[in-house]
Amino acid sequence: MRSFTLSIFATLAFAVFSYAAPMFAGPSPVDAIAARHEGEHTKDTSLEVVLTTAIELITPITAELGCIKAENATVEVIAPIVAKLKIAIGDVICDVKALASLPLERILCTLVGGVLDAVAIAKLLACLLNLVFGACASILAVVAVSVKAQIIPILVEVGCLVGSLLCAVLGLANGLIFDIIKCLLPQIVGCLEVIKMLDIRIIIAVLRL
Numbered sequence: 001m002r003s004f005t006l007s008i009f010a011t012l013a014f015a016v017f018s019y020a021a022p023m024f025a026g027p028s029p030v031d032a033i034a035a036r037h038e039g040e041h042t043k044d045t046s047l048e049v050v051l052t053t054a055i056e057l058i059t060p061i062t063a064e065l066g067c068i069k070a071e072n073a074t075v076e077v078i079a080p081i082v083a084k085l086k087i088a089i090g091d092v093i094c095d096v097k098a099l100a101s102l103p104l105e106r107i108l109c110t111l112v113g114g115v116l117d118a119v120a121i122a123k124l125l126a127c128l129l130n131l132v133f134g135a136c137a138s139i140l141a142v143v144a145v146s147v148k149a150q151i152i153p154i155l156v157e158v159g160c161l162v163g164s165l166l167c168a169v170l171g172l173a174n175g176l177i178f179d180i181i182k183c184l185l186p187q188i189v190g191c192l193e194v195i196k197m198l199d200i201r202i203i204i205a206v207l208r209l
């Protein structure tokens with residue numbers, strides 16, 4: 001178990017370094033968001049608050065993507081909505097990273113005064129992954145073959161951001177990685193196919209798909 005956890009760490013570090021870094025070459029939206037967040041207080045925040053807020057923010061955007069039908073499944077319609085989704089997820093990544101400066105008991109405290117455990121973290125992560133990759137799957141299901149080649153790179157970008165978010169959360173709750181992944185996998189069975197189809201390597205590596 002210990003060596004498994006260590007090897008997950010190595011995979012995480014490798015995945016973040018080798019896949020995420022080139023994505024963010026140049027002026028990255030994540031850096032811009034980080035700059036905006038500078039000086040903001042994280043006093044009343046926790047991993048639960050950050051991830052719950054993320055789900056609330058992301059739900060309407062993924063719902064918009066879910067409403068897209070064959071007739072409006074064009075780059076012009078899809079790209080701006082996916083751009084909103086990327087900004088929202090980038091924001092969440094910054095919020096998660098900002099938590100790292102807090103003591104672990106603060107990070108994992110829940111609104112009802114308990115401690116966020118691996119099961120609860122996995123549930124929140126599963127919700128986020130299912131929202132985003134569910135939206136990706138729904139777009140891929142309606143998009144015309146002629147447009148697919150243009151849409152896929154757009155979806156890959158958002159998928160990679162979700163991978164970075166997953167790594168950021170696992171990095172925070174590092175003692176729980178093994179349990180989180182174990183609980184997470186059965187809850188995201190429905191989106192594994194699209195993760196593999198889009199070849200989101202950061203997620204494939206971390207979850208060993």
Ligand SMILES: *[C@@H]1O[C@H](CO)[C@@H](O)[C@H](O)[C@H]1NC(C)=O
Binds near residue numbers: 064067068069072
């Ligand atoms: C795409 O078309 C569907 C069906 O007409 C509509 O419900 C949806 O709002 C449209 N979405 C966008 C973003 O234009």
